[in-house]
Structures are given as structure tokens and as C-alpha cells.
Amino acid sequence: MTTITDISTIDAPRIDLGVPAGSRVIVAMSGGVDSSVTAALCKLSGYDVVGVTLQLYDHGVAIQKKGACCAGQDIHDARRVAEAMGFPHYVLDYENRFGEAVMEDFADTYLAGATPIPCVRCNERVKFKDLLETARDLGGVAMATGHYIRRVEGPNGAEMRRAVDASKDQSYFLFSTTKEQLDFLRFPLGEMPKAEVRRIASELGLVVADKPDSQDICFVPEGKYASVVERIRPGAVEPGEIIHVDGTVMARHQGVIHYTVGQRRGLGVATGDPLYVVRLDAAKRQVIVGPREALMISRVHLKEVTWLGDGEGEATARAGANVAVKVRSTRPPAPAKLIWDAESPTGWAVDLVAAEEGVAPGQACVFYSPDAANDRVLGGGWIAGTTAAAH
Template sequence: MTVDFQLDRPLSEARIVVAMSGGVDSSVVAALAARTGAEVIGVTLQLYDYGAAVQRTGSCCAGQDIYDARTVADRLGIAHYVFDYESRFKGSVIDRFADEYMKGRTPIPCISCNQGVKFTDLLSLAKDLGADCLATGHYVRRVLGPNGAELHRAADPARDQSYFLFATTQEQLDYLRFPLGDMPKPAVREIARELGLLVADKPDSQDICFVPNGDYASVVKKIRPEAAAEGEIVDLEGRVLGRHQGLIHFTVGQRRGLEIGGQPEPLYVVRLEPEARRVVVGPKAALAVRTVKLDGLNWLGEDQREGLTAKVRSMAKPAPVRFDPGSASGAGGEAVHFLAPEYGVAPGQAAVIYDGDRVLGGGWIEETVPAEPISA
């Protein structure tokens, strides 16, 4: 199989840098790049403690994964370099993750990682190496439109990662390449098997790379011990229903773990009040959101206004919306209005806006506006 890397000069004269995490996806990207006849350089960023992660499976960018990336590069006959970005990753991703939880928000560290370490630092490294492009194993499509490169959903909806890449700038998109965007995952693994790559059947990364076994609370507690401070669980009227062992155990929309009995209907986390260390709970109806106000908007589109959808979680079904740039609160912010109430929306999440399959942009949710007035 051949892939068009959309370069402006013959591939035989080109240099392609591939971001190699040690998984099957980026390994196959390196193989596809090598098939073109271009000079290919694999680059791996060590992002967190090498020793602690050596035996971990289903992670990336540490220990065994670095070894796997190097082994694949040797098999393909391409150069491979490892760069230590552990301190940068800790400051821009891990510490931010902990701080967001401390503020009662719902962080998405994979977006922060792509926004910073991967698509800023790694892209800069690729340019320093004289590359014509940086290729990654993300499942998204780069489509050449009438106004330049556009970011689109992957052909395989089950693998689509466009939600995590909303912060990609136009300048970055001009330089990036995503060879797997038109491919289903089984086809990627088959290429790896045909080439005899040791990672052909390696499990996919699970959850967040630096969070072992999905235990977010233990990671936050280790970085910010004060995050385990106890507090009250109250209803919408402020009546105390119970106590909790730290806000880090809760996110908006959560039902399990409240341990409150004797209620006439199921209760959900409606909001978190970090200054008072309170968890506010209520019925599902209290989770309905009509509008979200955004910060840090990144816009890749033109002036689209009609037929837009938005996602507030990576696997959520796109919801019809109206987008008002610069209208939120009348103070120069941006607002996304859902045409029907949306549930489980929380500050700290991202709202990503689409026109069909095309990613127009998105921003971080700073505030939510209930669909209907509810008691304070």
C-alpha cells in the first residue's frame, strides 16, 4: 500500500520525520513513509519516568515503548532519535491535569499533550531536522480544500481522534501528515504483520498514559496531597446528604460512588464547588445544559454558521449547535448553543465544532448555562 504524503517535491528528495510512540500505529506510519523512498527519521519523546514505566503495557512514550520504537526503526532501516521531554511534559500536562482536578474541572490531558509537547515541541524538532513534514499515527484526515489544508474526521468512526486535535493550528496542519486517516485499524495491523514488525499485535494504549490502571485520584493525590480533603455532599437546596473523601473522586455527571441512600430518585454530580469543598448533586434533569462558554478558541474554518455540530466528549454523538464567536457574556468570549439539551457537560472539557466531517475548531469549556433554571 502507498500513501500520498502531499509534498511539494519528489519523495526521493524529501525528508519525513515520524513521531514514533512505540505502538503499532506510528510504526506503520514509519513503514509507509519508508516505502516512498524518502529519507525517514523516527523521533520518540520520553515523556515520563523511564524506570517506572518499563514493565507497563498499553502506555506510550516511556520504557518498553521506547525500546519497541527503536526496534521497529532498526527493522525498517531508518534513523531513530529519543529526546527527553520529561520535565516539559510534567509541567505542561501532568501538573495541569492535577491542578484542573483541584479546581473541580474535568481535564483532558491528551489534548494538552497534542497542543504542547507533540504538536509544538516535536514539530519544532522536525523542522530543526530539516524535514518536509511531520507524520503521526493519529486517526484523522488532512484534506486539501480550496483554502488550504483542512482537518477531517477519520474514515473509521470507531478510531477517530479528531476531538483531541481541535487545538491544531493552521500552521501546524500545513506541516503535519496523518497517513492512517483513511484506514481501518485491522488494515494497519495487517501491514505490520506483513512487514514482520514486533508491535503488530501490541495492545492499544489505554486511558491516560501516565495514569496506571485508570486511577486518576491516586495520581492527583500524589502531586497535590491537599486534593484528598474531605467535604460535604449537598443537594441543590444546600441540604447536607453526606460526606466525601475529596473532590478528585468526582466529575460532573457521575452517579456511582456517592453512597447516598434513601433518595426518591437517582442523584448525579451536578457541579463541584472547590473553594467550599462541596459536591452538589441533583436529579438527571439538573444536568441539562443549553449553552457553554469557551476560552482558548482555535478556529480552522472560514465563516460557517449553518448546519454545525459539536462534541463535548471524544466518543459523544455530535449534537446540532449554533456557534456565536465573540458573543459569550458580551465580553468577547465564544458561546456554543445546543439546539437540544446536552448532558454531562463540565468546565475543563473541550467543545469541538464540526461542519460535517470537517473540524472547524473548538475551545475549552469555562462555564455551562443550564437548559432550564434550577435551584441554587
């Protein structure tokens, strides 16, 4: 691939990152089309771009699958994009940090009977923490990423808002971003539809223009979560009982890691009526099952809460503020109320206006503004427990 020498002829938007022209901007490059176009747009707009790719696991050898990121081919692709656009590119070995902060947390969360979201932990503990510090060390005045999210300057500082392309919005996975981090971060793709991003990549002749989007979890080959947990924590998976909510012992299981809240298929029990996993009790090694109505949840208890809204977060919760929340990434924001509950690990809890099913500990509950658009991200927390809806 040759370096593009005449950028004036490129049909791509020039972006304003809110920093002086010529400022150094560090771009986190995963090797995919989104982060590659982000870097290219920063370069085309006159910024001093430095691309950084994190080598996160197995030195790109042990896991080579379509839809992964930060593996060997992805690092190579990021390097080729940097060469074509004419900016320096560095690869940082974060394998140990990623293993401890993300992969081990993933295994331990499953073993505790919860359902983890490792992509959030990766953003929280690696990309927006360690990498952001590295960006400052490299002289960057900002760090840009290819996430589909918008950063808007509001009257009280930077605000996080949902992406224009709702089908690509990643706000659910970025709820734990702090206000300090948001001040430093930039998200050039938040205003663009995905089709425009691919068009720009094609216009620039980037090798990643037609590269498939990353899917699933990068370090979990073929979606086999249990095998990854058993590899990271050998011998930790123990059998137990499958118990109906009425107390009836229905069968044996080979480990709670094989089940998630809301699961219907593959339970290993046969009855005349459909049964679902209602909750998991890892301490007792029990999988509790019941009818669909037993899945309905009215209150969500939270831990590790991040507040991105105006004012002080605890005071807002104590006041019983109206919000909209997402308790799963694929669901639209739904009306709810922030409350202060002494039984929650940190006091934070959410009352859902309409009960929802399949709300699992270990997942995230993300707060949005209660207006019609539910546009602004107000923060969120990790689901520590739930209260069943009254039947």
C-alpha cells in the same frame, strides 16, 4: 530483527505526502502499531524518514502497564521498527516538559473541580509544539503521526477532516491544532481502517503488529486519578460537603477530585431516587448533586478557542453560524449554533439545539461542519462553564 532489504515486494500502499520525493519526513513514533506503520509507509514511499520518540515520564521505569505509551518497552519497540525499516531513530527526553505542561495541568484541573483531557494537552503543548519545532530543526519538511485523522488540501489551505474509520477517529483530541501546525503535519492513516494497518504491520513483520492499542491515560496506573493528583499536589485535597441542588446538606466527602459531573455511583449518599453529580464548586469544596434532569445543559461557555474553519473565527461566531459539536469524545456531533456571549471568558459560546447531559468544565467542545457528514473539523475550545437548560 533484520532490516528489510527488498521493499518492492511489500504489499502496502505507497502514500503521497504532498512533498517532493526523497524529502526528509520526521515521524513521531510512540512505539505502537499506528505510528510504526506510519513510519514504514513513509519509508516505503521513498521519503527520507527520521523517527523520533519522546521519553515522557519516569524514564520508562516507574510506570510499566499495558495500554500505556512512551514508556521503556515502547521506546525499545520503536527502535526495533526503525532498525527493521532502515531509518535513523532518536529518543528525546521530554520528561520535565511533559510533567509541567501535562501532568501538573492534569492535577490542577481536577483540583479546580474540572475534568481534564491530558491527551489533548500533550498534543497541544508537547507533540505539536516542541516536537514539531524539533522536526524543523532536524531538516524535516513535514512531520507525520499515526493519528486517525485526515488532512485535505482545500481552496483556502489545509483542512482537518474526520478519519474514514469512524470508530478510530481522533478529531476530538486534535481540535487545538493550529492552521500553521496543520500545514506541516501529515496523517497517512486517516484513509485506512485499523484492520488494514495491522495487516501492513504483519506483512512487514514488525514486532508491534499484534501490540494492544494504548488505553486510558499513560501516566495514570490502573485508572486511579485521585492518587496521581495527591502525589503531584500533596496536601491539596480537602474534604467538604455534598449538597443537593435544593440546598440540603447530605453528606461529607474527602475531596472534589473523587467526583466528576454526571457521576451516579459511589456518591456516598442514599435516597429513594437516583442522584447525579450536577456540578463541582472547588472554591467552596462542594459537590452538588441532583436528579438527572438537573444535568441538562443548553449553553456551553468556552475558553482557549482554536479556529480551523474558513474566514475569521470571531466574526463567524458573532454571525451565529450553524455548526455541529461534540462535547464528549464518545458522542456523535450534534446540531448547535456558535454565538458571541459577553459572559463567556473569551466571548465564545455554543447553544445546543437539543440539551445534553453530563457536560463538564475542563472537557472540550469541538466544532464540525453542519453538513450531513459533519466531516470537517472547524476547531473547538475548552469548556469553561455551562448554562442549565430550562425545565
